[in-house]
Amino acid sequence: MDLGIACSFRATGGESLGAAIARAGATAEQAGLASWWAGGDREAATDRAHDPSLGLQRLARATSGIRLGLSGDLLSLHSAAVRAKQIASIDWFAGGRLELGLDLGAPPAELADPFRDVDDHVGRALDNLGAMRALWTERRASYDGEHVSFTGAIALPKPVGERVPATHLRATSADALDRYAAAHGAPAGWLAWQAGRDDLIASIEVLGKVLGDAADGVRRTWCVPVADLPAAREAIASLPVRVDELVADLDHLPTDEEIAAIAAFA
Amino acid sequence: MEIGLVDLFDGSAERDPAFMAQFGRTAEELGFTGIWLPEHIVFFDEYTSEYPYPEAPSATDPEKVERHNKTVDGKARVEAAADQGLLDVLQAAAEVCAATTRLRIGSSVMLLPLRNPRLLARDLMTVAALTDGRVDLGVGVGWSAEEFAACQTEFKTRGRRCGEGIAELTRLWEDPDDIYPEDPAPMPRMLVGGHSPAALRRAAAVATGWYPWNLTPSQFAEHHATYRAQLEEAGRDRADQHVIAGLRFTGEMDALPAVVERYLELGADGVNLSLRMEAHDYADTMRAVSDALGLAA
Numbered sequence: 001m002d003l004g005i006a007c008s009f010r011a012t013g014g015e016s017l018g019a020a021i022a023r024a025g026a027t028a029e030q031a032g033l034a035s036w037w038a039g040g041d042r043e044a045a046t047d048r049a050h051d052p053s054l055g056l057q058r059l060a061r062a063t064s065g066i067r068l069g070l071s072g073d074l075l076s077l078h079s080a081a082v083r084a085k086q087i088a089s090i091d092w093f094a095g096g097r098l099e100l101g102l103d104l105g106a107p108p109a110e111l112a113d114p115f116r117d118v119d120d121h122v123g124r125a126l127d128n129l130g131a132m133r134a135l136w137t138e139r140r141a142s143y144d145g146e147h148v149s150f151t152g153a154i155a156l157p158k159p160v161g162e163r164v165p166a167t168h169l170r171a172t173s174a175d176a177l178d179r180y181a182a183a184h185g186a187p188a189g190w191l192a193w194q195a196g197r198d199d200l201i202a203s204i205e206v207l208g209k210v211l212g213d214a215a216d217g218v219r220r221t222w223c224v225p226v227a228d229l230p231a232a233r234e235a236i237a238s239l240p241v242r243v244d245e246l247v248a249d250l251d252h253l254p255t256d257e258e259i260a261a262i263a264a265f266a
Numbered sequence: 267m268e269i270g271l272v273d274l275f276d277g278s279a280e281r282d283p284a285f286m287a288q289f290g291r292t293a294e295e296l297g298f299t300g301i302w303l304p305e306h307i308v309f310f311d312e313y314t315s316e317y318p319y320p321e322a323p324s325a326t327d328p329e330k331v332e333r334h335n336k337t338v339d340g341k342a343r344v345e346a347a348a349d350q351g352l353l354d355v356l357q358a359a360a361e362v363c364a365a366t367t368r369l370r371i372g373s374s375v376m377l378l379p380l381r382n383p384r385l386l387a388r389d390l391m392t393v394a395a396l397t398d399g400r401v402d403l404g405v406g407v408g409w410s411a412e413e414f415a416a417c418q419t420e421f422k423t424r425g426r427r428c429g430e431g432i433a434e435l436t437r438l439w440e441d442p443d444d445i446y447p448e449d450p451a452p453m454p455r456m457l458v459g460g461h462s463p464a465a466l467r468r469a470a471a472v473a474t475g476w477y478p479w480n481l482t483p484s485q486f487a488e489h490h491a492t493y494r495a496q497l498e499e500a501g502r503d504r505a506d507q508h509v510i511a512g513l514r515f516t517g518e519m520d521a522l523p524a525v526v527e528r529y530l531e532l533g534a535d536g537v538n539l540s541l542r543m544e545a546h547d548y549a550d551t552m553r554a555v556s557d558a559l560g561l562a563a
Contacts, residue, residue, distance in 0.1 A: 009392070010447070017395040018364060041385075045445035050392040051385075057357045058396060061283065061364070079380050079417040081307045089354035092277050093361070110445045113382035114434060115427050116418075139349075140311070150416035154309040156351030157277025 001236065002245040003266045004035030005259065006071055006223055008047040009055030010252045020253040021055055025062035027256045031263035033066060037223070037247055040072015040101065040170070040193075045108050047251045053086050060094035068094050071191060071223070072103035072170055076121040077111055080128035080148050081155065084135040088159050096160030101168040101191050102129070104176045122176050123147075126183045133164050133184075168221065171195065171203035177210045186211050189219040194249060196228075197235055204241040223247040226262065233265045268536030269526065269561060270300040271552070272374050272512060273543055275358045276351040280545050286358070287365035289548060296552050297561030300370035301362060302404065302512075302538050305355045305377055308416050309346055315411045317342045323482045325517015328525050331482065332516070344410075345514075345542070356393045356401075363397035371397070374512065374538065375406035375459035375477065379424040380417045383431045387438040387446060394451035404477045404510075405432065406459035425464050432456055432472045455508050461489045470496035475508035477538075483528045486511055490533050512538035519558045526559060 005028055011020040028036055036059060038052035056068055068090075075083060091098040104122050118124050127145040134143040135155035142151045159165050168189030169180060180187060190207050192200045200222050208215040220241070224232045226248040236243055248262045271293055275281050281289075293301055319342065321331035336345045359371035378386075393401050407424040408414060414421040438446065439453040457475030458468045466489060469476040476493050478486060494504050511529040515522065526537045543551045556562050 016398075017392070018360075044388065048445065048447055050395060050447050051388045054356060054360055054389060054392045054396065057360060058364070061361065077382055077385060079307075079382075079419065081417045082380055085307055085352075086354045086357070089277065089357045092353065093283065093357065108445065110443050111382075111384050113384065115430065116382070135308070141308075148416070148418045150308070150412075152310050152312070153416050154311070154349060155307070156349060157353065 001243060002034035003262070004037060004067070004221075004245055004247040005033050005254065005262055006037035006039060006247050006249040007253055008039040008043050008049035008251050009052065010047055010049040012252050013255070017050060018058060021058040022062040023256070024253050024259065025059040025066070027259045029063045029066045031259055032266060033259070033263055035067040035069060035245065035247065036063070037069040037071040037101070039249070040070070040103050041074040041077065041111060042072055042103060042105070042108065043251070045111060049251075053090060056098075057090050057093050060090060060097065064095075066097070067099060068097045069099040069101055069168070071101040071193065073100060074103050074107040074111065075125035075128045076118050077107055077113060078128065080131035081135060081153070083128065084132040084155060087132070087165065088136060088155070088157050091159040091165060092157045098159070099166040099168060099189070101170060101189070103170045104172045104180070105170070122179055126179060129167070129184060136164055137162055168219070171206070174206050174210050177206060181210060186214045186218055189221055191221045191223060193223045194225060195222065197232075197239070200243070201239065201241050219244045221245040221247055223249050226250050226258070229262060229265055267526070267530070267559060267561065268299045268510075269297075269555075269559060270302050270370075270372065270510065270536060270538040271298055272302045272304065272538050272540035273548075274304055275353045277353045278351060283361060285545065286361055290362040290366045290369055292549050292552055294366045294369040295562070296556035297563075298369070298552070298556070299536060300372055300402065302372040302374035303355045303358055304352065304374050306346070306350075306352055306413065307377065307380060308413055309344075309350050310410070310412050311348075313343070313410060313412055315409055317344050318409045319480055322480050322514040322516065323525070325515060325521040325525060328528060329482050329484055356389055359401050360393055360396045363400050370400045370402055372402035373404045375404035377408045377413075378405040378431045379407055379427040380414070380419050381431065383434040384438065386431075387435055387442075390435070390454055391447050391450040394454060395447070399451045399454075401454050403454045403456045404459050405456055405473070407465075425468070429468045429472055432458075432468065436472065457508060457510060461485070466493050466496060469493060470502065471500055474506070475510070477510050477512060479512045480514060481511065483532055486529060486534070487532045508536075509534050510536045510538050512540070514540045519554050522555065522558050
């Protein structure tokens with residue numbers, strides 16, 4: 001089982017944002033952590049943190065091998081093409097290490113685009129993802145969706161290898177997962193984010209109920225607040241469900257000591 | 267003398283992060299104030315939209331204009347490669363600023379109507395923190411209806427959305443909701459690109475600067491006078507604003523000082539030059555410009 005870290009991009013102790021990201025990224029990689037997840041749009045708002053994408057771009061430049069993830073993109077808040085370029089650019093800087101986590105929940109009202117009404121956030125996010133996949137993989141991209149359509153669009157750079165970055169879903173309802181699977185197939189990963197033990201088990205049951213046997217091929221990531229890491233680590237062995245990765249979450253950029261304390265649970 | 271370079275980082279192997287860093291350091295060492303990066307989200311092989319920018323002022327007589335650098339069937343076209351890439355402009359800014367200490371990075375120009383201003387506010391607060399406030403935001407409304415359609419944004423109302431977006435960004439900076447980073451760095455300068463009556467009105471009413479492109483000195487003087495008058499009507503002070511004259515320069519280097527000096531005499535605070543430098547000889551070109559204008563002295 002892999003061990004990773006997640007955090008909101010908020011510097012503490014008088015350290016500048018850029019210096020804190022570079023230091024923490026290098027330390028996490030040296031400590032052998034498998035992944036670094038940027039907090040999602042939702043956590044950035046709650047924690048009054050900096051932008052996950054720009055933070056992850058700096059983290060990409062401070063590291064060379066650790067997997068990098070956006071953990072909770074609220075795609076319905078963006079133009080699909082704008083977001084496709086931002087994500088492709090991070091991946092370019094990261095040399096193809098980026099993974100994408102989607103949050104299909106309703107966005108905080110404070111982040112809603114004042115000039116764009118969105119009634120069905122799940123539908124808009126799924127439509128946007130379809131458009132983004134076309135822009136990432138087609139030399140002259142075409143897409144015809146309910147909310148976005150284009151023909152012959154040239155979108156460069158593309159993610160490394162002209163691939164769709166591994167796409168994880170934050171644990172969500174059976175209905176939302178069903179809609180995702182109908183549009184895009186099974187997700188690459190399932191993120192039980194800041195979930196307690198019972199919520200984790202319930203969410204993985206949703207995965208099995210909707211996807212059936214295909215659920216076995218979905219990577220399961222369990223993210224817990226850093227204070228709950230010891231208990232979660234101990235609980236893993238007796239869980240009735242498989243977990244592939246355990247992630248400790250902080251509301252700030254970790255100190256070297258905090259990273260070492262997390263890495264000790266590997 | 268405030269001289270910026272308009273150039274691009276395209277996400278190619280040739281212009282990799284090491285190139286970006288060296289490009290920025292070379293510009294900084296040679297005395298340039300900033301690098302300004304164009305933005306397009308997507309390109310197309312064919313456009314029905316008309317490319318609106320004027321032909322470039324002549325190097326030998328800037329009151330005359332020269333044939334546009336790229337034309338198809340006699341009509342101007344955006345000067346882009348067949349498979350043109352552009353990195354996300356704010357990520358590129360963060361990257362180059364990390365490799366430099368004084369150089370400013372600007373957008374030339376960001377297509378503001380395509381952005382959710384509430385997310386863009388967070389982006390800008392972040393890039394301001396990462397760069398110690400060395401980012402300027404040129405903003406514009408674009409010209410490609412094809413690009414706007416691909417970005418799910420109504421083309422005909424883009425001007426209104428641009429003005430309202432600037433106002434929303436300003437509001438969020440002055441009185442931030444409690445979802446944004448605390449104590450953000452000062453708001454980037456926001457310079458409205460273009461010289462249409464609507465662009466001038468937006469620049470004077472809600473922005474902190476004006477950024478016209480490829481105007482002859484006489485045209486610049488005329489529009490600058492209009493801009494100043496509209497600032498005055500709005501009760502705003504020209505001294506608090508920033509004006510940069512941008513142009514595509516293709517002439518001989520010995521003609522450049524007089525061209526630049528003319529815009530500065532007419533009230534520009536700075537001049538941005540698009541030279542379309544090649545990866546293999548950009549340092550030589552930068553040095554020639556720096557020497558011609560005495561920037562490194």
